[in-house]
Amino acid sequence: MSETTILLSMQGIGKAFPGVQALEDVDFALERGEIHAIVGENGAGKSTLIKVLTGVERPDMGTITLDGQVIEVRSPQHAQSLGISTVYQEVNLCPNLSVAENILIGREPRRFGRIDWRTMNTQAAGILAGLDIDVDVTRPLGSYSVAIQQMAAIARSLEIASARILILDEPTSSLDSHETDQLFAVMRKLRADGRSIVFISHFLDQVYAVADRITVLRNGRLVGTYASSTLPRLELIAKMLGRILTELDDVSRIKLASSEQQTGETRLEANDLGRTGSIEPFDLVLRAGEVVGLAGLLGSGRTEIASLLFGIDAPDTGTITVRGAAVTHHSPLGSIGRGVALCPEDRKAEGIVDDLTVRENIVLAIQAGRGWLRHLSMSQQYEIADRYIKLLRISTPSSDAPVKNLSGGNQQKVILARWLATNPDVLILDEPTRGIDVGAKAEIQRLVLSLADEGKACLFISSELDEVLRTSHRVVVLRDRAKVNEFEGEVDEHRLMQAIAGAEHAAS
């Protein structure tokens, strides 16, 4: 790889947000005329890296070099003027205007001060023809499929910025397979024209179908950049899901000790439980004193299972039985009454209430379970809050500090405290260690095991395979929104990864 083939390089990029290091010393190099995929689980730092590249966020450290010159991307507009253009997941065009207007808006050809519609339409049709797309450009954009709309967005960004670098952020998430093929054809054509494309997707099939090289990020760090032809799929998944050994080894020992105990009675049972478009019907049993791991890639249906079990969503088929009683009313409030708790995946949007104090956040669920009239007195609230701050070693200046001032790991512990305060029998933890540092991770894993020891049934969802293996007595594997396998006892990591990737890919 000679220097001249590199169009853009990012070196030593670091970016911290309050409570989390989103990027740490990440290098990224884009060659001329290549399609370069960036992959990684949620929170790996993909979107932050793109935001740095497109000027939405300023990096704390590191340099960006374009065409051999060090640049500073000041804003998305500035990025466009540098020839870096982004097409987002959600198409942000005007569906009620014509295709031609959307492509040329703001740059309409004029004659005698008025828009020259005929020239405009031929120009737009010409641009689209360059992408091998033949549509009636005078019709409203909204009358076409999402794929065509996305092509129009691409055409527009090529037209405006004469973009040398095109960033496609999850462009295929709302496309069917035919539309995806259409998009890939356009991407290959652009590559042939010598443009470089950054492609972000969590569909690994598509990454392999179209990308020349793959950069893997995990927990804000660079794992590596690989040629897609030489990287077996299993190895890629291993790199995405990661292994962190050092500080976490003692967790396995605790697990060994606890798994010697007898697991208890069935606490929660799901029979043929499913919801159309969310998760295929599945069976699941959670027993007292046991941690069940839920493994699978992003979008495999992990969170959907949690939502069904906790009553966020109501199932279409099947039944949930908690301690022998069938669940008829599906709601979080009902789940509190049944002794089921959920620490949700998206801590910021679904977990903490950021302007409320640590104390209020901790007592929120127990108070909701009691109803608004049976008010916990101030002294009771402080007593509960202080107990859990001590028990979970939540580091906060006081129980009256706003929870938004705490670090990510401590916020996570506050949510855990909120649910432990309701004294649940079944605890569902959806990515409880996402975006927090390794030390806090180990602490939370140890805590989960000790909770199981106390006789709680735990469902542990994580995109880090290593973590699932370390904490779980049993592992359920999901793929493509269906339960595909269940492993008991000592789980062979290789077999587990094969199950996650799908048997048909195991050989590759």
Place this chain on the structure above:
Amino acid sequence: MPRPRLGAAVGRLTESKLFFPLVVLSLILLFDLIFDPAFFNLQIIDGHLYGSLVDIFRNGSTIMLLAIGMTLVIATGGVDLSVGAVMAISASVAAILINPDIKSLVTDPDLTVTPLPIVILVTLFVATLCGVWNGMLVAFGGIQPMVATLILMIAGRGIAQLITTGTRIQIFYEPYAYLGNGWIVVPVSLLIVGGVFVAAWLMTRRTALGMFIESVGINARSSFFSGINEKLVKLFAYMFCGFCAGMAGLVASSNIRTSDANNIGLNFELDAILAVVIGGTALGAGGRFSLLASIVGALVIQAITTSMYAVGVPANALLAVKGVVVILVILVLSAQVRDVVRRLVSQAPQAT
């Protein structure tokens, strides 16, 4: 070490939601002291206290009532534009209950067709129903609060006119006039404000409702995940806001002894929203609220109006002048300006 403690005390004072509305109120009164010292004159007529200061409280009672209900709605992250129209509906309901025979003018001050307690109860019930309508649209219909309450804001005055078949009904029944004009040691309207305030305070701060309202306003989804029925919480806020608007409608119509569907409560929703904003509850974002600060906010609004009249601003220029004052008040309340003031205030004791 008295100094750090003083700094901390000043810090706590400036953190309080009450601090800035009180500062603004003091500034307005300072303005009056300079330009119209007579503003502070008090005199006793017929055993009752009169003067501009008393007027602020008496005339501010409707805005204070609206501000109490509006505080809860804004705290859930919403807004209620219909309170002025709901006041008009309440006035019409009360008037028609007292005298359903619109055509023949009955001027007997002792005559009412419906007993007064029933009049009040039915009126408040209708107003609360208006609030339930708003709450259903917002919480269960998922409609933007501003759009949802705009419906009743526009339709409400029409409904009020329908109730009285388009005529303004004069109310001669004397006991009804007590609500807005009567005195029991203090003006009756202020007793009503006090009663509603205490009820609202007990309801939100002596139960978990206040915390639920703030939690829903800050993050409705997290609240739902925590087992709070966020739809019912919102519905309650709008319902109570309707109730307060009904109270305000009773007081206002009693004050002018007329059900004037076109003018009762006109533009009052804006004053009420402004009062709550001055009281430090974030419009749009919702969250933390202070009922007392909203009351002070309402007094600020009324003090501006009363002061403008006192210094001789003509009635038709009042809105323009009020607009300028409001801009100044909002500037003082902006986060940037607040930070500067806070820094200056907390540095001052250390400098000496």
